[in-house]
Structures are given as C-alpha cells and as structure tokens.
Amino acid sequence: xxxxxxxxxxxxxxxxFGGFLAVSGLDFCVTxxxxxxxxxxxxxxKTTALDLICGKTPISSGMIRFEGRPIDHLKExxxxxxxxxxKFQVPSVFRELTVRENxxxxxxxxxxxxxxxxxxxxxxxxPERLAELVGLQDELETAAAHLSHGQTQWLEIALILAQDPxxxxxxxxxxxxxxxxxxxxxxxxxxxxxxxxLMVVEHDMGFVRDIAETISVMHQGKLLAEGTLxxxxxxxxxxxxxxxxxxxxxx
Amino acid sequence: xxxxxxxxxxxxPYLAFCVAILLVPQFIDDAFLLNKxxxxxxxxxxxxxxxxxxxxxxxxxxxxxxxxGIGSYCMAMSLKLxxxxxxxxxxxxxxxxxxxxxxxxxxxWAPFHSTTFAIIAGVLVPALxxxxxxxxxxxxxxxxxxxxxxxxxxxxxxxxLIIDQQRYTGGFNGITDLAQFEAAGFTFDAYSASTYxxxxxCLCLTLFVSYAIxxxxxxxxxxxxxxxxxRVRFFGYDVALYKVFVFAVxxxxxxxxxxxxxIVMEFASPxxxxxxxxxxxxxxxxxxxxxxxxxxxxxxxxxxxxxxALSESETFxxxxxxxxxxxxxxxxxxxxxxxxxACELLVxxxxxxxxxxxxxxxxxxxxxxxxxxx
Ligand SMILES: Nc1ncnc2c1ncn2[C@@H]1O[C@H](COP(=O)(O)OP(=O)(O)O)[C@@H](O)[C@H]1O
Ligand SMILES: [Mg+2]
Numbered sequence: 253x254x255x256x257x258x259x260x261x262x263x264x265x266x267x268x269f270g271g272f273l274a275v276s277g278l279d280f281c282v283t284x285x286x287x288x289x290x291x292x293x294x295x296x297x298k299t300t301a302l303d304l305i306c307g308k309t310p311i312s313s314g315m316i317r318f319e320g321r322p323i324d325h326l327k328e329x330x331x332x333x334x335x336x337x338x339k340f341q342v343p344s345v346f347r348e349l350t351v352r353e354n355x356x357x358x359x360x361x362x363x364x365x366x367x368x369x370x371x372x373x374x375x376x377x378x379p380e381r382l383a384e385l386v387g388l389q390d391e392l393e394t395a396a397a398h399l400s401h402g403q404t405q406w407l408e409i410a411l412i413l414a415q416d417p418x419x420x421x422x423x424x425x426x427x428x429x430x431x432x433x434x435x436x437x438x439x440x441x442x443x444x445x446x447x448x449x450l451m452v453v454e455h456d457m458g459f460v461r462d463i464a465e466t467i468s469v470m471h472q473g474k475l476l477a478e479g480t481l482x483x484x485x486x487x488x489x490x491x492x493x494x495x496x497x498x499x500x501x502x503x
Numbered sequence: 504x505x506x507x508x509x510x511x512x513x514x515x516p517y518l519a520f521c522v523a524i525l526l527v528p529q530f531i532d533d534a535f536l537l538n539k540x541x542x543x544x545x546x547x548x549x550x551x552x553x554x555x556x557x558x559x560x561x562x563x564x565x566x567x568x569x570x571x572g573i574g575s576y577c578m579a580m581s582l583k584l585x586x587x588x589x590x591x592x593x594x595x596x597x598x599x600x601x602x603x604x605x606x607x608x609x610x611x612w613a614p615f616h617s618t619t620f621a622i623i624a625g626v627l628v629p630a631l632x633x634x635x636x637x638x639x640x641x642x643x644x645x646x647x648x649x650x651x652x653x654x655x656x657x658x659x660x661x662x663x664l665i666i667d668q669q670r671y672t673g674g675f676n677g678i679t680d681l682a683q684f685e686a687a688g689f690t691f692d693a694y695s696a697s698t699y700x701x702x703x704x705c706l707c708l709t710l711f712v713s714y715a716i717x718x719x720x721x722x723x724x725x726x727x728x729x730x731x732x733x734r735v736r737f738f739g740y741d742v743a744l745y746k747v748f749v750f751a752v753x754x755x756x757x758x759x760x761x762x763x764x765x766i767v768m769e770f771a772s773p774x775x776x777x778x779x780x781x782x783x784x785x786x787x788x789x790x791x792x793x794x795x796x797x798x799x800x801x802x803x804x805x806x807x808x809x810x811x812a813l814s815e816s817e818t819f820x821x822x823x824x825x826x827x828x829x830x831x832x833x834x835x836x837x838x839x840x841x842x843x844x845a846c847e848l849l850v851x852x853x854x855x856x857x858x859x860x861x862x863x864x865x866x867x868x869x870x871x872x873x874x875x876x877x
Contacts, residue, residue, distance in 0.1 A: 308737075328736040329736050329738075329739050329740055329741050329742070332736070332737050332738055332739035337738075338737050344731065344734045345731075345734070346726070346727045346731055346734070347730060347731075348730045349723070349726060349730065356720060356723060357727050357735070357738060360738040360739045360740060363738070363741065365721055365744055365745055365748045366721075368719060368720035368721040368724065369715075369719045369721045370719065371719055371721075372718055372720070411738070415738055415739070
C-alpha cells in the first residue's frame with residue numbers, strides 16, 4: 253500500500269497496555285496537504301494513536317511510515333526532527349517562561365546544544381508574527397503560567413507553528429475554548445490547510461464540520477469508518493458505536 | 504525599554520559585583536583575611552556550578568563536591584610534585600608514597616609534573632566524569648530524587664576509593680605539604696593578594712561564562728527542560744544531551760573551584776568530597792536563589808561568611824549545623840526563590856510604585872512581569 257502521495261501510513265499498528273489493546277490493527281493513511289479529522293467515542297484510542305506516531309508510546313506490532321520510511325524505531329526527538337509536531341490534549345507549554353521565550357523554543361530548526369550556545373535574543377520578528385497570528389501579541393512578555401486556558405491552547409498551537417513541521421498532530425485543540433475562540437481556531441486551521449498536513453482529534457462536531465475534508469472514526473482501537481461528514485453520519489456502524497453517548501453530535 | 508537597556512539592567516549587578524571583589528585588596532592588607540575571603544570566593548564559584556545544573560536545568564546534584572574534590576586532587580598532585588626534592592623521598596617520590604613502600608611514581612602521577620597538564624586535567628577530568636555519569640543517568644531518563652541519590656552515592660564511592668588507595672592518594676590525610684602554585688613565572692602565595700586576585704578573577708570569568716550560557720538559547724532550553732522535560736523532546740531537542748552538557752559544564756566549574764581551593768588551603772583532603780560540603784552547597788544556592796547566578800554567589804558568601812564569623816566563638820560552632828538546617832527550612836518555606844527572588848520582588852514593587860506615581864506622564868509601557876529566571 254505504499255503510495256507516494258501518502259505522507260503518513262499506519263499499517264496494522266497495535267498498542268497493548270498489559271493485555272488491553274488500546275490500538276488494535278489500525279490501518280490509516282494521510283496524504284500530503286490534507287486536513288484529516290479523527291473522531292471517536294471516549295477511550296477509542298485516538299490519543300494513543302497520536303502517541304504512537306510521535307514516539308511517546310512504543311508500538312507493540314505493526315508499522316508506521318513517514319514519507320515512505322519506517323519511523324517506529326526512532327526516539328521522540330528524532331521523529332520531531334523529520335517533521336512531525338504534536339499538540340497535546342492537556343495543553344502543554346513552559347509555564348515559567350514568557351510567551352516570547354516559549355516561541356523561541358518552539359522554533360527548533362537547529363536543535364543542537366553547541367549551535368544554540370551562540371544564539372541570543374537577536375532577530376525577534378518571528379515570535380511577534382506568530383503571537384499575532386494566535387492573538388497573543390500583547391502577552392509576549394507574560395509568563396505562560398498567567399495565561400487563560402484558551403490562550404494556553406493557542407500558545408501551544410503557535411509553538412507548533414514555530415516548529416513548522418510537515419505533519420501536525422493536534423489532540424483536541426479546542427477543548428476548554430469558548431464558542432468564539434473555537435471559531436477563531438477553525439479560521440486558523442483553514443488558513444493552515446495546504447501549507448501543512450494536519451491530523452486533528454476533535455470532539456466538537458461543530459468544529460469538525462467547519463474544517464473537515466475527510467473524517468476517520470475510531471472505535472475500540474480500530475478504524476471504524478472513513479469518509480465525508482455525510483458519509484460517516486449515515487454509516488450504520490458509526491451510529492451503533494456512538495449509541496449511549498448521545499449520538500455523534502455529542503461525541 | 505530597549506533590549507539593550509534591559510540587557511544593561513540585568514548585567515549591571517554582575518559588573519558591579521566583579522568590580523567590587525577585585526577592589527577588596529585595595530582596602531584590606533591583612534594576609535590572613537585575604538586568604539579567608541579567597542576561600543569564600545572559591546565557595547561562590549562552587550555555588551555557581553550548582554546553580555547552573557540545579558537552578559537552570561533542574562538537576563539536583565547532591566554530589567557536587569565529587570567534581571570539586573577531583574579538581575582539588577589534580578592541583579594537589581601537581582603541587583606535590585613541585586616540592587621535589589624537599590618533601591620527597593628517594594627518586595622524587597612524594598613523601599607519603601615512600602612511607603607506603605611505593606617504589607616508583609605511578610603512571611597517572613607522572614604527567615602532573617606539568618602545571619599546564621594539571622590545570623587542563625583539573626577541568627576535563629571532572630567534566631568527563633560528570634559527562635559519563637550524566638550519560639548513563641539521562642539516557643536512562645533517571646530524574647529528580649533518583650538522580651540526586653545517584654550523585655550522592657557516587658560521591659561516597661569516590662570518597663571511599665580515595666581513602667582506600669592510600670598508596671596513591673595519601674588516604675585519610677590527603678595530600679599535604681605542597682609547593683606554591685606557579686604560573687607564567689609568577690608564584691601565588693596563598694596568603695597574599697596575588698592568590699586572592701587569582702580566585703576573584705576566576706569567579707568573574709565563571710560568572711561571565713555562566714551568564715552567557717544562561718542567556719543563550721541553550722540556556723533557555725535548559726530552563727524549559729527544568730519546567731517540563733517531556734515536552735521539550737517533542738520539539739526535536741535531545742534532552743539527554745542538553746542535560747549531559749550542563750552537568751559536565753557544572754562539573755568543570757566545580758573542578759576549577761577545587762583547584763583553587765587547594766591553592767588557597769595548601770592541601771587536598773578526602774573531606775573535600777564529603778557529604779557535609781555537598782549539602783552546604785545546596786543550602787547556599789537555595790538561600791541565595793537557585794534561579795539567579797548572582798543570588799547563588801551571595802548565598803555562598805553570606806552563609807560561609809556568617810559561619811566563619813560565628814565559628815570564632817565556641818558556643819556557636821556547636822550549634823552551627825542547627826542554624827544551617829533552620830535557615831534552609833525557613834528559606835524553602837518562605838522564600839522559594841531565595842534572596843534573589845525577594846530582591847526581584849522588591850524591585851518590582853518599587854518600579855510599579857514609581858510607575859503609579861508618574862501615571863500622568865506619557866511613557867512607553869514597561870513590562871512589569873517578572874523577568875523569569877534571569
Ligand atoms: N498508559 C496507559 N496504560 C493503560 N491504559 C491506557 C493508557 N493510556 C490509555 N489507556 C487506555 O487506552 C484506551 C484509549 O485511550 P485514549 O487513546 O486516551 O482514548 P481517546 O483519546 O480516544 O479518548 C482507554 O481505554 C485508556 O484507558
Ligand atoms: Mg484523548
């Protein structure tokens with residue numbers, strides 16, 4: 253199934269925690285430039301699937317390829333260096349550092365210890381441009397610990413943009429955001445489309461509707477369905493998976 | 504404020520401090536006092552070493568005295584060989600080796616005939632030792648308390664090894680009866696301004712280099728590692744390598760401090776690699792403020808200075824450990840960022856009060872946020 257269009261391929265990927273299969277035989281492809289949404293009920297294994305790709309959780313069996321090369325044996329920092337960035341479900345920034353300092357760390361084009369010894373403040377346009385993009389331009393000198401929850405989410409998104417990876421993995425980027433903040437985030441994602449390949453795990457179906465091209469549905473560690481919003485809404489298996497959780501709209 | 508202005512404000516205290524310690528011999532002519540002050544400045548260098556690894560990278564090294572001790576032995580070996588033939592037996596052997604029936608100078612002693620070699624070894628051996636230890640710890644993702652315990656245990660092992668290998672190290676007694684340190688044709692008498700200047704100069708250099716490291720992007724990444732090590736990896740930084748780097752630099756600085764200590768004290772002893780000294784360094788840095796290099800320096804000077812003053816009276820000497828313990832607990836409870844943190848808070852209050860006073864004047868907004876961990 254190697255296809256030159258595919259940026260990311262998961263082949264029969266499996267993660268076992270003890271005897272429990274959090275991800276089981278997952279087959280999954282993302283093509284270059286695509287914005288893919290990954291949905292599924294709680295505990296479906298979405299976060300674990302992202303952990304698998306970025307090296308946080310080791311694969312138990314199966315294969316992951318990025319740009320055609322296997323990456324499942326690489327360390328986290330090596331996976332990041334070949335162009336995979338990750339935003340975590342619990343927003344994860346450097347709380348003791350200012351927004352500007354956070355953004356400087358996000359820009360990791362040269363990750364070497366010795367090269368960075370000679371790098372001081374210097375040119376500062378990039379942090380300013382990114383801060384503006386996510387509405388944090390007035391908070392550049394604020395310690396990240398003092399940001400609101402929504403701002404912290406945006407800061408982490410900006411960090412990923414500073415990193416500028418080919419593939420961005422986003423885990424519930426709008427969790428805890430107000431309706432207006434969520435709409436702004438949808439705008440931002442629509443602007444990123446094409447420049448980056450995005451894989452977004454999301455619960456907010458309104459948000460998914462705003463940004464999605466193709467939606468993949470996971471259930472019990474497996475890929476249940478894939479298609480446009482209409483296609484998966486009509487899918488019988490998907491309806492069944494969401495039974496009891498109040499339907500897909502409330503996932 | 505312009506970036507240059509901010510830099511000046513941050514850097515000015517460092518400059519003022521360096522000038523101040525270099526001026527001390529102009530006002531003090533007492534050789535014993537200068538020797539004592541030189542000793543305090545050596546401790547300040549040691550505090551800077553711990554501040555880098557603990558304050559900036561979050562690696563609590565409870566065995567900082569290990570690398571300090573290795574540095575001091577490197578210098579002592581060289582100065583011992585410098586006494587040939589006064590304190591030596593037959594064939595240029597150090598006296599304690601003769602007493603221990605050693606007949607030939609051990610291979611690892613021979614190169615210490617060269618002062619240059621000794622100085623390089625005094626920095627590199629501790630740094631490589633730490634790099635090796637760090638490599639195993641940080642590759643294996645040993646962090647926090649576990650890393651602290653490993654550093655402590657390592658120190659105990661090295662200490663026992665030195666005591667055990669009496670034939671080569673002088674054992675319990677250490678290495679005593681040393682020559683005076685000579686460099687570039689100049690002799691440094693431990694009880695003179697020259698040695699004081701040597702130590703003060705090294706402290707200034709250490710501060711400058713450490714300051715540059717902490718202000719660089721590498722320093723920023725180290726702070727991010729302290730804050731949230733797991734997140735840093737996902738930006739492509741090799742966290743273990745960064746930690747090994749700062750651990751080794753810290754050890755190299757401690758090695759310099761150890762060498763200077765031997766020059767100032769005129770001996771080396773296994774007590775230099777002791778638990779009491781290692782824990783003292785932690786207390787100095789905590790009291791001064793572990794996220795400020797200058798804070799750590801002042802912590803060392805204030806605590807050792809007080810200790811020195813009190814130890815002249817018998818009653819206080821006994822209760823010193825108690826005083827240190829109480830001081831540590833108080834600082835940890837009430838001043839988590841130490842004296843430096845308290846100063847920063849005061850400056851901020853003062854600034855915002857001044858800003859309120861001048862509210863009517865048009866002015867560019869000044870960032871009143873704490874300049875974290877400067
Ligand atoms: N480290 C872990 N150890 C054991 N079980 C885990 C671990 N991480 C996740 N799980 C389990 O794996 C399943 C999938 O979790 P997760 O990927 O977080 O789901 P989702 O993100 O789709 O809500 C859940 O049942 C969860 O309890
Ligand atoms: Mg999840």
